[in-house]
Amino acid sequence: MKGRRSHPFADRWNHNTHYLPLLASHIPPRVDSVLDVGCGDGTLRRAVGSVGRRVVGVDLDASVLPVDSSGVGYVVASAEDLPFADRTFGVVTMTMVLHHLEAERALAEAARVLVPGSVLLVLGYGRYGGWRDAPYEVRDVVTHRLVSRRMRLWDPPTAKAAPSGTWSEARATARDALPGCSYRRLAMWRYLVEWTKRC
Template sequence: MGERWNHNIHYHPRILHAVPYGAERALDIGCGEGMLTRALRDVVPEVTGIDLDTPSLELARGYGDDIEYLHGDFLEYPLEQYDVIASVATLHHVDARTGLLRMCDLLRPGGVMVVVGVARAVLPRDLPYELAGVAANWAHRAVKSYWQHPSPVVWPPPVTFAEMRALTGELLPGATYRRHLLFRYSITWKKPT
């Protein structure tokens, strides 16, 4: 497990470091086969993963841990509120505004939401980021074993990096939006109490 690497796994530590002290419940939206979900369980007592992909959930459930894996659409599934909401490469599978608003609703006051997402580059404006991403990708693949996840892929992403930055500023006052080298962005937001 520790040797797996891809662009999504690369940013798991960003999520794990954002887990607030004393968090009791976490939700992994778009959990896939559960790699991040299991890592969250190491630091949060009660963790739930939700995904629409049946084969990925079957793999996740095969680990035989105490994590609850739900088959369903997080936009509609009757979920409770959580201290931590994590989502990696899922938001571009749904309408971004609707997805972020739903995540906000599911987050307890004082809770932390961390989204690592995929967005579309706009050339030539984003060319420096894209070229740096290609170089970083090559460097990582030269020393790490690339793992292709079994979950469905949506390409190209419907929203650009600039649109995600604007949407974050509009919907999540005080959130931190960062563009990352490996074709990803992150949003970290603490819900006001």
């Protein structure tokens, strides 16, 4: 099927893997170190890895992490207390993890370990908060129906949690913690926050 083959995660598709190509496209090729916070089974880590690039995944739950033959790819740690020095990574990603934890602390930690001039990417979701969300809800349902029928659905073995706040609360949290960030609602119940560390 044409549409199915055209998505790199057509055989392991869900609303998160759908956006991995988008996230990967926001990582400049010159970036040689990436941290994925709340990495789960390491799908993003593998997707953005390349020759000469170190990608580290951090998760609190050791049981979801893949066996790491290199011994440096995965670290069991809390997103609110990252075991890395300031200004270590060229990009930090957080996909579907903010609603599991203390978001302000985790965002501050992610910002701390970023090299100035580099980018933090956050994929997340929110809860329906009223009529302002209605047009997005319609778009999300329609898009899901159109896209998902061409994909093989995949349910990863990682912990899941309901959104901790509404979409507008998620946006406010990001804007407070990451001044100047961009916040974009994506189809199929996701938002993307992008923030560049200035200094």
